[in-house]
Amino acid sequence: MTASTPFTIRRLAIIGCGLMGGSVALALKRAGCVDHVVGYSRSAETRETALDMGVIDEAAAGIATAVRDADMVILATPVGALATTLQIIAPHLSVDCILTDVGSTKSDVAAIAKQELGRHAARFVPSHPIAGKEHAGVMHAEADLYDERKVIMTPLPHNALGAIGAVQAMWQICGADVVTMTPQNHDRVFAAVSHLPHLLAFSYINGLANQADSDTFFALAGPGFRDFTRIAGANPDMWRDVFKSNRDAIKEQIDQFRTALDSFEAALDARDGAALEQFVERSRDIRAPWRLNAVIPTRDDLTQQ
Amino acid sequence: MTASTPFTIRRLAIIGCGLMGGSVALALKRAGCVDHVVGYSRSAETRETALDMGVIDEAAAGIATAVRDADMVILATPVGALATTLQIIAPHLSVDCILTDVGSTKSDVAAIAKQELGRHAARFVPSHPIAGKEHAGVMHAEADLYDERKVIMTPLPHNALGAIGAVQAMWQICGADVVTMTPQNHDRVFAAVSHLPHLLAFSYINGLANQADSDTFFALAGPGFRDFTRIAGANPDMWRDVFKSNRDAIKEQIDQFRTALDSFEAALDARDGAALEQFVERSRDIRAPWRLNAVIPTRDDLTQQ
Incomplete structure (x- = not known):
C-alpha cells in the first residue's frame, strides 16, 4: 500500500457483528478506508445496535444478501458456524471478493x-487477531481494539498473492502488527498460550463450584483470583468450538501442564522447601519481566515442527 | 473506638518494611493515628528507602531494638521467618504491646x-489482609492499599479482648473491612481462592518453559495470558512458606481441581460438544457476574468444618 495506490474497500461485509467484527468496521472507518459497511447478525437486536452505533451502514436481512457485491468479507461468527455460512455465501460472492476470519483456530x-x-x-486468507476485552458484544466494539495488537495471518499455498496482500493491509490499517505462520504452528502455539489457560480457568471455577461452601470461597476471593479467572467468564459457544477443533494440540498442552503440576505436588509431598522455591x-x-507485545516476531519460521 | 477514646498508636514497629508493612504505616499516618513509626528490614537499602519515603520515622539497627517500647508491632516478613523473629523480640516486648501479622496462612x-x-x-491476633499489587517492595507501598479491601482476622480463644479490639480498629483505620474466621477455616478458604490459583499459574509457566520453543509461546501470548499469569510473578520466599505451611488444605484443593480437569478432558476425548459447552x-x-468485594461477610461461622 503506497500513496499512489490508496487501499479503500468499497463495500465491506461483516458476518457476525460482535466485538471483533464490529471493531474491524470501526477501525477501517476511522482510517477512512471503507466506503460502505453491510452487516449481518442472527439477532435483530444486534443488527439494530450495530446500526445505531454506526458500526455498520446497512443491516442485511440475510447472509447471502450481506455479501452481494462486497469486495471484502469478514467472517466473525464462532468457528462452528463457518461451514454453513460459507455454503450459503459461496454462490453469491463476486469473483474478486476477498475473505478473512477472526477465529481462534x-x-x-x-x-x-x-x-x-x-x-x-484462493481468496480466503485465515487470520486470528490477538485482541479481546472482558465483555463481548457489539456494544463494546471500538476503533482502537486492534491498535498495537498482533494479528496472526496463516496464508495457505493456494492463496492468491493479492488476497494475502489485501488482508495484511486491512489489518495494518486497523492498527495491528501482522505475523504470519502456518495454521499448524498457529494452533500449537495458541493451544499453549490461550486454549490451555482458558481450560485451566474453566476447570478451576468448576472445581470450586463442586464444593459445598463455594459461596464463601467466591465471597472472600481477592484481586489475584479476579485476574486469574477473568478469562473464565468467556463465551461458551466460541470455546466449545475451539476445544473441539484444536483437540490434539490442546491435549498435548494438558499433558505438559500435568507433568509440571505433578512435579510441584511431589515437592509438596516431600516437604522439599528448596524445590518449591526453585519452582x-x-x-x-x-x-515478572514479561511484557505484552515486547517482541514482535515477523517471520513464518518461528516454530519448527 | 469513639470520639472520646481516640485510637492513637504512640509507637508502631514494622518488622519487614515491604509493600504490606509499609502500606500499613502509610495508612495509619494518613489517618493521623500513629505518632512514631520504627521500622526494621534485613536490607539496609530497604531501610533507607522506607526512611526516604516517610514510611518510617526511624530505622532500627535490629529487630529487638525496633520493638522496644512499641505499643503495636506489625510482623510483615515471610511466615518462615516468624518463629525466629518472635524468639528474638519476646524478651523485649512491653507488657501491653499488641502484635499482628500479614501472613497468608x-x-x-x-x-x-x-x-x-x-x-x-494473648496479645498476638493473627490477620491476613486480602490486598496486593503486581510489584512487591516498599517502593510500591501506598496509604490506600487497604481501602475497601478485606482483612481476615483470626482471633484465638486465648486472645485478650483488648488486643482483638485494637487490631480490628487498626485495620479499619487503614480503610479495610474486617472479617473474622477461625484459622482453620481461613486456611481452607484461601487454599481454594489464593494458594491453588498461584500453584496453577506457577505450574502453567513451568509447563510452558519445559518446551523447546517456549520463546515463541511467550512472544505471541496476549492479554488473556497476561491476566491469567500475573500472579505467576510472585515472591518465591513467601510462596515456599505458604505451600509448606498449608500443605494439607492445598492438597485437598489440588484434588478438587484434578477432578474437574479430568471431567473436562473426558468430554474432550469423547468430542462431546454439549458437555464442553456446559462446562x-x-x-x-x-x-462473569462476580465482582471483587461484592459480598462483605462479617460472621465467624461462614464456613463449617
Whole structure:
C-alpha cells in the first residue's frame, strides 16, 4: 500500500457483528478506508445496535444478501458456524471478493474454506487477531481494539498473492502488527498460550463450584483470583468450538501442564522447601519481566515442527 | 473506638518494611493515628528507602531494638521467618504491646505465636489482609492499599479482648473491612481462592518453559495470558512458606481441581460438544457476574468444618 495506490474497500461485509467484527468496521472507518459497511447478525437486536452505533451502514436481512457485491468479507461468527455460512455465501460472492476470519483456530478454518469455497478458497486468507476485552458484544466494539495488537495471518499455498496482500493491509490499517505462520504452528502455539489457560480457568471455577461452601470461597476471593479467572467468564459457544477443533494440540498442552503440576505436588509431598522455591523462582523469573507485545516476531519460521 | 477514646498508636514497629508493612504505616499516618513509626528490614537499602519515603520515622539497627517500647508491632516478613523473629523480640516486648501479622496462612502463625510468645500470645491476633499489587517492595507501598479491601482476622480463644479490639480498629483505620474466621477455616478458604490459583499459574509457566520453543509461546501470548499469569510473578520466599505451611488444605484443593480437569478432558476425548459447552457455561455463569468485594461477610461461622 503506497500513496499512489490508496487501499479503500468499497463495500465491506461483516458476518457476525460482535466485538471483533464490529471493531474491524470501526477501525477501517476511522482510517477512512471503507466506503460502505453491510452487516449481518442472527439477532435483530444486534443488527439494530450495530446500526445505531454506526458500526455498520446497512443491516442485511440475510447472509447471502450481506455479501452481494462486497469486495471484502469478514467472517466473525464462532468457528462452528463457518461451514454453513460459507455454503450459503459461496454462490453469491463476486469473483474478486476477498475473505478473512477472526477465529481462534486456523487448521480447521483452512480446511473448511477449501472444502466449501472450491476455487474461491484462493481468496480466503485465515487470520486470528490477538485482541479481546472482558465483555463481548457489539456494544463494546471500538476503533482502537486492534491498535498495537498482533494479528496472526496463516496464508495457505493456494492463496492468491493479492488476497494475502489485501488482508495484511486491512489489518495494518486497523492498527495491528501482522505475523504470519502456518495454521499448524498457529494452533500449537495458541493451544499453549490461550486454549490451555482458558481450560485451566474453566476447570478451576468448576472445581470450586463442586464444593459445598463455594459461596464463601467466591465471597472472600481477592484481586489475584479476579485476574486469574477473568478469562473464565468467556463465551461458551466460541470455546466449545475451539476445544473441539484444536483437540490434539490442546491435549498435548494438558499433558505438559500435568507433568509440571505433578512435579510441584511431589515437592509438596516431600516437604522439599528448596524445590518449591526453585519452582516458583523459575516462574517468577520468566513472568515478572514479561511484557505484552515486547517482541514482535515477523517471520513464518518461528516454530519448527 | 469513639470520639472520646481516640485510637492513637504512640509507637508502631514494622518488622519487614515491604509493600504490606509499609502500606500499613502509610495508612495509619494518613489517618493521623500513629505518632512514631520504627521500622526494621534485613536490607539496609530497604531501610533507607522506607526512611526516604516517610514510611518510617526511624530505622532500627535490629529487630529487638525496633520493638522496644512499641505499643503495636506489625510482623510483615515471610511466615518462615516468624518463629525466629518472635524468639528474638519476646524478651523485649512491653507488657501491653499488641502484635499482628500479614501472613497468608493462619493456623501455623497461631501455633508459632503460642509456642514462642508464651503468655504474651494473648496479645498476638493473627490477620491476613486480602490486598496486593503486581510489584512487591516498599517502593510500591501506598496509604490506600487497604481501602475497601478485606482483612481476615483470626482471633484465638486465648486472645485478650483488648488486643482483638485494637487490631480490628487498626485495620479499619487503614480503610479495610474486617472479617473474622477461625484459622482453620481461613486456611481452607484461601487454599481454594489464593494458594491453588498461584500453584496453577506457577505450574502453567513451568509447563510452558519445559518446551523447546517456549520463546515463541511467550512472544505471541496476549492479554488473556497476561491476566491469567500475573500472579505467576510472585515472591518465591513467601510462596515456599505458604505451600509448606498449608500443605494439607492445598492438597485437598489440588484434588478438587484434578477432578474437574479430568471431567473436562473426558468430554474432550469423547468430542462431546454439549458437555464442553456446559462446562464453560457453568464457569461463565459464575465468573462473569462476580465482582471483587461484592459480598462483605462479617460472621465467624461462614464456613463449617
